[in-house]
Amino acid sequence: MLPPFPQDVPTYPLAVVDYECLVAGDEKEVDDLWKAATSLGVWYMKNHGTDLEVDGMFEMGKRTINLPLEEKMKFERGDSGLSHGYKPAGGNVTDEYGNMDAIEYLTIAKDDVLSYPAVARKSYPGTVNACMEDVLKPFVLKSTAINETLLRIFGQKLGLPDGTLESQHKLEAPSGSEARCTKVAARTEPSRVALGGHTDFGSLTILHNRLGGLQILAPGTDSWQYVKPLPGHAICNIGDALTMISGGTLPSIMHRVVRPPPGEQSGLERWSLVYFTRPGDSVPLRAFAEESPLIAASVARMSESDKVKYAGSTTAQEWFIRRAKNQRAKNYLGPETWKASRGMEHRPEKS
Numbered sequence: 001m002l003p004p005f006p007q008d009v010p011t012y013p014l015a016v017v018d019y020e021c022l023v024a025g026d027e028k029e030v031d032d033l034w035k036a037a038t039s040l041g042v043w044y045m046k047n048h049g050t051d052l053e054v055d056g057m058f059e060m061g062k063r064t065i066n067l068p069l070e071e072k073m074k075f076e077r078g079d080s081g082l083s084h085g086y087k088p089a090g091g092n093v094t095d096e097y098g099n100m101d102a103i104e105y106l107t108i109a110k111d112d113v114l115s116y117p118a119v120a121r122k123s124y125p126g127t128v129n130a131c132m133e134d135v136l137k138p139f140v141l142k143s144t145a146i147n148e149t150l151l152r153i154f155g156q157k158l159g160l161p162d163g164t165l166e167s168q169h170k171l172e173a174p175s176g177s178e179a180r181c182t183k184v185a186a187r188t189e190p191s192r193v194a195l196g197g198h199t200d201f202g203s204l205t206i207l208h209n210r211l212g213g214l215q216i217l218a219p220g221t222d223s224w225q226y227v228k229p230l231p232g233h234a235i236c237n238i239g240d241a242l243t244m245i246s247g248g249t250l251p252s253i254m255h256r257v258v259r260p261p262p263g264e265q266s267g268l269e270r271w272s273l274v275y276f277t278r279p280g281d282s283v284p285l286r287a288f289a290e291e292s293p294l295i296a297a298s299v300a301r302m303s304e305s306d307k308v309k310y311a312g313s314t315t316a317q318e319w320f321i322r323r324a325k326n327q328r329a330k331n332y333l334g335p336e337t338w339k340a341s342r343g344m345e346h347r348p349e350k351s
């Protein structure tokens, strides 16, 4: 049993959305989701129906990340901006000064899970391969189904023609969608930022965490605040790609990971699990203004420089590679590298 999140540490309250009610078409729930997604871009989701798959993923992640470093490094992700594989702590920077991160993680491409035993992007340690069929595949498929439900709702609320958002995120299209298991070691110094402030690169993120450590920087505020993990609840957030497609209607929240909060949780190692849904590699990241009057109105209200940003000069894959590559510690040359790693952050200077 993990100790509870301390009562005397302030947390940012998020809306709770019930996934089963969304699936049932409950209008109030759909409206609650839309309110959370368009105001803050992050919410809790209960009754997501993936508890078994999540447990299996945590076990697989722990087994793999607990392998000797030498073994894991055979599958290291490299510095070219592709994320699949193993990333040791210190592999990325967390801020403009080049301070290194303190989180290690293992990232498995959706394309590799679906093509297994053929390799689409990268090969993985035996501990991953051993559960491709029984754990990875059901986790990826269920997480995808959840995100398809959310995309369908967002598409309707945005006034896009039916299927528009889904067609940018086809399961069979090569994409940066991926599952990630993360670990922050117990010995990490309390002052250290484990994962620097960022917005997620793709469209939708489903996060499962059990100990505190996730913090958000809510728009209009100036300080990082913890989000308290709630048992059985996932934390979902909007990423840059959906911000772009929706013409800014769906904001991607800035967040980061620090060590668990003071008190009983503070000395413990922290594990989390994420599924990122991203558009197909070749999808241009632009506001879908021609397809939706609501998005067109949002673009019309933008400054000229924002209009250029939302006009779509990169594909989803180019966006991802630029951001991921410039976060690599080995590629860090100075504050300009950090700046080049930024996405849709509302406070780009915060880390």
Ligand SMILES: O=C(O)CCC(=O)C(=O)O
Binding pocket: 180, 182, 195, 200, 207, 209, 213, 214, 255, 256, 257, 272, 273, 274
């Ligand atoms: O571990 C967490 O709570 C969040 C991880 C995260 O933000 C990420 O991997 O992008």
Ligand SMILES: [Fe+2]
Binding pocket: 198, 199, 200, 255
């Ligand atoms: Fe993130």
